[in-house]
Amino acid sequence: MTESLGITVEGVHFGYPERPVLRGVDLAVRPGELTALVGLNGCGKSTLLRLAAGLLRPARGRVLLGGDDLARLSRRDTARRVALLHQSAPAVPGMTVRQLVRQGRYAARGPLGMLREGDDPVVRRALRDVGVESWAERPVDALSGGERQRVRLATALAQDTRVLLLDEPTTYLDLHHQLDVLRTVVRLREERGLTVVMVLHDLAHAARFAERLVALRDGRVAADGPPREVVTPGLLADVLRVAGRVGRDPEGGWPVCYPDHPLPGVEYENHIH
Numbered sequence: 001m002t003e004s005l006g007i008t009v010e011g012v013h014f015g016y017p018e019r020p021v022l023r024g025v026d027l028a029v030r031p032g033e034l035t036a037l038v039g040l041n042g043c044g045k046s047t048l049l050r051l052a053a054g055l056l057r058p059a060r061g062r063v064l065l066g067g068d069d070l071a072r073l074s075r076r077d078t079a080r081r082v083a084l085l086h087q088s089a090p091a092v093p094g095m096t097v098r099q100l101v102r103q104g105r106y107a108a109r110g111p112l113g114m115l116r117e118g119d120d121p122v123v124r125r126a127l128r129d130v131g132v133e134s135w136a137e138r139p140v141d142a143l144s145g146g147e148r149q150r151v152r153l154a155t156a157l158a159q160d161t162r163v164l165l166l167d168e169p170t171t172y173l174d175l176h177h178q179l180d181v182l183r184t185v186v187r188l189r190e191e192r193g194l195t196v197v198m199v200l201h202d203l204a205h206a207a208r209f210a211e212r213l214v215a216l217r218d219g220r221v222a223a224d225g226p227p228r229e230v231v232t233p234g235l236l237a238d239v240l241r242v243a244g245r246v247g248r249d250p251e252g253g254w255p256v257c258y259p260d261h262p263l264p265g266v267e268y269e270n271h272i273h
């Protein structure tokens with residue numbers, strides 16, 4: 001197993017024009033840790049992942065991967081260390097699953113990698129990891145939303161990085177495949193020492209599968225710790241704006257939420273009405 005990499009976010013501020021989003025985020029994800037990132041729509045979760053993937057640059061502060069400031073790494077070096085599963089990405093018409101997954105290799109290898117059209121063991125492994133080998137020659141645009149989501153995960157895995165950032169990896173998936181993907185992430189993290197940060201809206205999944213839960217609110221980290229400690233009725237109310245109760249799974253002991261009703265007072269201060 002190669003050495004795991006940690007992610008350090010130091011005093012990061014970021015905004016889009018006329019839209020401040022992150023206002024001083026500090027976060028240290030330890031090497032090999034599985035972290036869930038939660039928060040209301042528009043609070044900046046995807047923005048934070050994009051900053052951690054080097055696709056955006058902070059206005060203030062810095063992001064380090066394994067101690068190296070992303071601002072000093074080339075695109076290629078960044079892509080060798082960190083892969084991002086985007087919320088959605090359009091498929092090129094006619095492209096097969098294998099061709100799309102192979103793009104994960106190009107990101108890490110650049111033009112020389114593109115010459116290797118042959119059977120790439122990393123691509124095969126990525127297809128196998130998410131159980132989509134049998135679709136390799138199918139056109140991506142003929143897949144269902146859930147099937148496509150799993151192929152996108154395989155594309156991120158094909159980058160063969162030590163850090164994996166997953167933006168809502170279970171979107172579009174039925175419950176069977178949601179659990180399947182989350183268990184796959186847990187397994188890969190254990191087998192390969194991957195450092196994983198995943199955005200999840202399902203607090204039940206976050207509480208069960210992540211060892212650490214980070215909640216964003218008002219552009220800052222509002223809660224950070226093991227789910228057993230931070231998932232409380234207060235978190236539900238203050239960060240997710242729902243009233244609800246929190247219990248314990250009788251066998252596993254992880255927190256189980258019983259959300260009741262939405263609380264008033266969500267201010268989409270960043271939004272232009």
Ligand SMILES: Nc1ncnc2c1ncn2[C@@H]1O[C@H](COP(=O)(O)OP(=O)(O)OP(=O)(O)O)[C@@H](O)[C@H]1O
Binds near residue numbers: 017039041046047
């Ligand atoms: N390219 C962009 N240009 C301008 N504003 C943007 C851009 N991308 C995102 N935003 C805004 O920045 C804020 C944070 O967006 P982001 O996608 O990070 O939120 P999120 O927490 O991931 O939300 P969701 O849960 O809905 O996916 C939102 O107000 C959004 O409208």
